[in-house]
Amino acid sequence: MNGEKSIQIKSSASALYNNLSVLRIAPRCLTYFTVVHANVVNMVSASWDGLNFSHRQLQSKEGNIAASSSLIMQASWCVLPSRELLVLTSQKGIQMYESDGSIMVYWHALDNPETPTVTLPKTQTFIERISSGSVLVFDIPSKGSNVMLSEVLEEHRDAVTDMASECSGSLEYMADLVTADDSGLLCVWKSGEDFQLLHKIPGFDVSCSSVKLWKGTVAAGYGTGQIRIYEAVTGIVHAEVNAHARWIYSLDIAPFSGLLLSGAEDSLVRVWHLTMNPDANSVEVEHLYSECITDTQICGAKFCDGDGYAFAVTGYDLSEIIRYTQA
């Protein structure tokens, strides 16, 4: 991989799981990045020619007006069929903005939340999880701010750490959503009028910090530094990788190529390739390469495009987003 010019951000990344979100805006040849620092979200938009960067900072809010010092747990884009929303979750509530962060669309108060968000594109909903283990499902209208809480999924007993929706774009897979918690338990769901629990994959008390769902396959990153690949609906373990020497903070999958990206506290980012082998009912995992961000505990690692041609990395106390592209 080649290192590309890194992008400076206004303040350093906080040590939070999955602390980088990327949104590619093809019609405008732009990519947006967000990185959380305490009670502020740093947003950068980068033009594809690498010449123009613009910065914006969003602060957590209470209600829809007052600036707040409450800490932001995560900022990420939710890509829905008709719109994209930037969702911030803080200790006090959830704020949804238009994708460029310019206008707040909705605010929802919560007691003691802790969250990542995920979208299910086909159903126009998105989901929050909170530290009690509950998962909230919201219906999002295609326009406007009439957002409604439609369901609460109560299957986890420990704090939910990450969630992922099926990202292959194909409708042939039964599982739509996987949720992960601090005990390592993975719950696999099917969306519909009501969400239906398909399977529970036990965790053996090893915290799962990051999870992805691709072609009916779950990739999960754990506190022990292991990555495990499961068949979503049955929970069968396809593969186990002793991937990192420290806690994994971030996983990402490039859906068009089957590349898997992992970033951990050991300062390493690793790129893997997943090959589905339906005849043998197996998933092969191959290590492609690793990059070291010297003396930095990685907290966010994301592909910048669906092929995995480029990826970006953030680290604790680092005030830049480091980017790599294929040579």
Place this chain on the structure above:
Amino acid sequence: MSMRTLPLLFINLGGEMLYILDQRLQAQNVPTEKTSKVMNDIICTLFSKPFMEELFKPQDMYSKRTQRAVLIRLAHSSIMRLNQASMDKLYDLMTMAFKYQVLLCPRPRDLLLVTFNHMDAIRAFVSDTPAILNQVEETYQQLIKVYTPLSDGEFQLLRQTLLMCFQDLQIRVSAFLKDKVQTCSGRFVLPLGGPVPCGSEVPGLIRYWEACRGQEVCHLFPSGGAYCGALPEGSFHMSGDRVITLGTNISVYSAAVPPSKPILALQMSIAPNLLAKEELTLLSHLLGSLENQDPDKTRTFYRVNLFTVDMEEEYGNCELSFQVLNIQAAKDQQAEEELARIVGEFTEKGEPSSSPRSKGDDLLTLMDELQ
């Protein structure tokens, strides 16, 4: 974020403070009985029942301002009086040492072992004083009761909360630089090798299953590091081999003098503190309990300059990058008056002062450093 950070924060920072003071007081040939008195007084205050009870209540982290005020008051709960420069340097050293320990902890749960390392050393300091020893033993029990049931995920959240507190703090410490534990830019060195944490495997192995053939396929990949087998589990009991050495009394502080200016400083604009009133209530409660430990107000005080001018070193060879800071503290008049009432009972002259004006001076010194 975690509501259980305060006991770990103050016990570990307090522990580092004691290591530094012990080292520096001995290095400056302060008589042993005075050093012991200083150490005993600080330990007695830190482990006092009301103070610990307050800390152990589940609550958000204090603001940096409050943390610092409490630690300064703790340092001055003994007969020792530090001038402003010494206090600043002591605070910088303590904080960077603990930041290092939090960052380098192999597993989040090992943060508790780091705490026990500090506690073990503190216990040794007061082993001859049964009353204080008893307080320390009770705190051990409280730590075991509250923290051992927490899951790994909860410990990681606790660690992340502490890391947020120390974010962007990159003051270079000469001893860390010399031992190559810190780089010239102020970042701590993360080694790509050594033992993996307890419960982890050495990276390098991929295993996948071909279900239809019923066989397991193994591949190796280059880990990029020199890792070796996991550490054994340390003891989470009242005593025992903790295994982890972070938090033990390393002799780094013998020559430790941070450069006179922080090289990479924080970008911090302190917005009007919405929680100021609640924090002040807490602070007054805490410091009120500290003040009650001090019945004898007619003691004479021992002034110490911890870090002498001779010891300042130069780092001309390092490539430095400067970021100039703008720190703006919102002047909260009410907060100033309230803090003036609570903190700074004693001035640098070493006499208890009853005039409001000198209490204000002490406070203003504290507030000035936020400017």
